[in-house]
């Protein structure tokens with residue numbers, strides 16, 4: 001019970017920071033909008049994939065991208081917290097490291113999910129119309145994705161000492177995760193080597209599941225997507241709690 | 249009465265620096281204990297180990313009867329700490345900082361509001377409680393930090409330079425509150441400070457440490473008595489130190505260009521002889537030995553190259569540029 005309240009307090013702090021630093025949400029929504037309307041709109045004027053306009057086709061991929069980026073980069077805040085010494089107050093409090101991790105993860109997922117919802121709400125602007133059920137399915141998929149990626153970001157953040165180091169490591173991780181996920185292209189006609197890598201990228205299954213939910217095309221059955229995402233989330237979450245227990 | 253804190257050969261080594269060197273201290277329940285020493289002496293490191301945020305290289309300690317290595321959770325539940333480095337959250341309001349702290353430390357909901365109001369009042373931040381901490385002055389942050397340390401009424405409170413950067417009025421209020429906490433709640437308080445006046449006023453016992461080792465540990469009164477008399481300062485033309493040394497009761501002589509400082513027992517009775525031994529005297533000042541004299545006599549006069557951690561002003565500047 002005490003720990004539950006403590007987790008709530010940790011989450012509350014993250015949420016306050018998010019709502020007070022509005023620049024965070026603005027910048028994280030701006031890039032996906034460029035992708036959808038400039039890149040997608042530009043190519044979409046001539047390109048169709050599987051009979052679907054390119055702009056519509058990449059829409060789910062870009063929603064997944066916005067969650068991917070904001071979730072992983074959330075990990076950098078723990079480095080700032082350490083640098084300006086406010087992490088110490090949390091670490092010296094009678095909280096289990098598990099609670100600290102859960103609080104941080106929930107904070108990160110909240111940030112990402114708010115962005116995700118904004119992205120889903122603009123779906124009509126690209127001509128995608130979501131039923132309440134497909135909306136909920138999209139939310140579930142994005143939540144699993146964000147849970148695993150926020151955990152990943154926090155693991156890296158808790159191991160790194162400088163924001164610069166974090167950004168470097170994360171760039172080497174986030175861009176491959178994005179480009180190999182099939183967010184921008186269909187998976188069914190790829191050369192062997194590329195196909196092999198996309199199958200190993202967990203984000204692929206998030207993008208694929210989201211396509212099922214939003215535009216009704218997909219490579220894998222939905223239950224496979226969900227299963228892979230759930231396992232990925234469970235693994236990263238568990239690794240995260242272990243890393244936090246050993247932190248500092 | 250039992251010991252609130254006991255250290256057993258407590259040691260911390262950072263690569264080649266012996267920050268804390270086989271420290272053995274016993275601090276009694278309800279005591280206000282001062283940890284003094286020059287910059288880099290190992291005060292903060294000692295406190296960090298006692299609070300379980302730093303692991304000793306060797307040795308251990310108990311806090312409220314709990315071993316810092318084996319029962320860190322129990323230790324954390326029973327302590328409060330005011331860090332030397334500001335650690336309040338800029339982007340929250342003062343009150344929000346306190347509410348979160350109360351939740352982390354399990355302050356019961358029923359008394360939470362009341363406790364928060366009380367500590368806010370104590371540090372004089374009631375009117376600014378709903379402003380963001382980033383709009384606070386350095387001293388206001390410090391006060392908020394103190395309020396936070398006291399909020400959950402810990403059994404042992406660590407204060408690492410608690411009044412650094414505070415104005416004299418606030419300092420006085422804080423001193424009174426610290427005394428009151430120790431008296432009425434039987435709270436044990438471990439305090440580091442560079443203000444000797446503060447240590448003298450508050451502490452039941454003081455340990456002066458240098459390079460991680462205890463040099464001397466006693467009550468402020470005993471430490472001052474051990475200096476061996478009053479301090480007599482003469483502004484005078486150059487004088488021969490040997491002439492002063494011959495005078496009975498003079499235990500220490502320090503001669504500079506244009507002044508002499510003597511440590512003299514029963515200084516009143518010796519004044520005539522002292523004046524006779526000096527050159528042309530412009531002024532005489534006699535004062536009882538203070539803790540400053542004690543501190544200097546044990547740790548020497550020169551400033552070490554070691555600068556320790558930056559002052560509060562730099563810290564705040566850094567916080568601002570980082571955000």
Ligand SMILES: Nc1ncnc2c1ncn2[C@@H]1O[C@H](COP(=O)(O)OP(=O)(O)OP(=O)(O)O)[C@@H](O)[C@H]1O
Nearest residue numbers: 262265267286287288289290291292293555556557
């Ligand atoms: N994280 C660290 N890594 C390496 N050396 C450290 C670290 N923390 C402290 N030290 C060293 O340990 C010694 C003791 O430092 P400490 O901060 O305990 O001093 P202090 O007595 O609190 O000094 P001050 O009065 O300046 O606050 C110093 O020589 C310092 O340089």
Ligand SMILES: [Mg+2]
Nearest residue numbers: 291292332557
């Ligand atoms: Mg210190």
